Amino acid sequence: MASHKILVIDDSNVIRNMVRDMLPKGNFDVLEAKDGVQGLDLIRQERPNLIMLDFLLPRLSGWEVFQQIQANHELQAIPLVLMSGRKEEVTEKLQEPFEYFEFVQKPFDQKELIDAIKSAMAKSKRRPAPVATMATAATGTAPAGDIQALNEKIAKMQTEIDSLKKQMGQILAFIKQKLK
Structure with missing residues (x-):
């Protein structure tokens, strides 16, 4: 049985198969989603150990999926690798350096993929635990203050x-007045 679940959210069947083929055999259970809606459903149902997220997706964009992951403290803890053929699409919305997730530019080779996964896992461990969540866990409710x-x-x-x-x-x- 695979020890790690990796969710690959990409509308390209070629990319999903490429990631599956590049990962060491037997160590990973690769889950696949072809759009953002299906990807979010799988994230919530399966709680993968790693998410590989294409930035441009149908139905719900990678940016929107990213925002929903960031809005949920439990999902934030999952290591994340963003993928795109154009890095500028990502940096338009997200400032570098990417502190808590990794980015890999398509097309990538096996070494780049493995390095991105290792980096994403290390970066996710550096994310501080949310203070409000710890207070909520201790008391059962968010502090009124x-x-x-x-x-x-x-x-x-x-x-x-x-x-x-x-x-x-x-x-x-x-402006309208000046244009008259």
């Missing part, structure tokens, strides 16, 4: 958003 502080931040951000919307409206009105 934390919730109140978050609600205050939300209210402040909403005020800023409303102000920016007003400014944008003023700018648009000014």
Whole structure:
């Protein structure tokens, strides 16, 4: 029986098979998903030991899958390798250096794949445990002070958003006036 579950989320059957073929035989159970929705379902059902995620996917993009993984403290702990044929697509949304996940550019060879997996596993161990989760585990609920502080931040951000919307409206009105 395989000791590690690796989930490969990629719309390309060629990439999914290539990853399967490049991994050492017998050590890995490779799960496959051809789009982001199927990938998220498998992440939640199977709790893989590693996720290999293509950045451009149908139905739910790799970026959206990444965001959902980051929003869940349990899923954040799973080592992650992002894959893309164009690194600039990834760096548009995520700043380098990639602190808690690894990136591998397609096409990659076996050494690059293995190095990316090792690096992703090391990086995931460096991720600090979320403080709110530890407090929640100890008490069974989130501390009221934390919730109140978050609600205050939300209210402040909403005020800023409303102000920016007003400014944008003023700018648009000014531009329309100048174009007449």
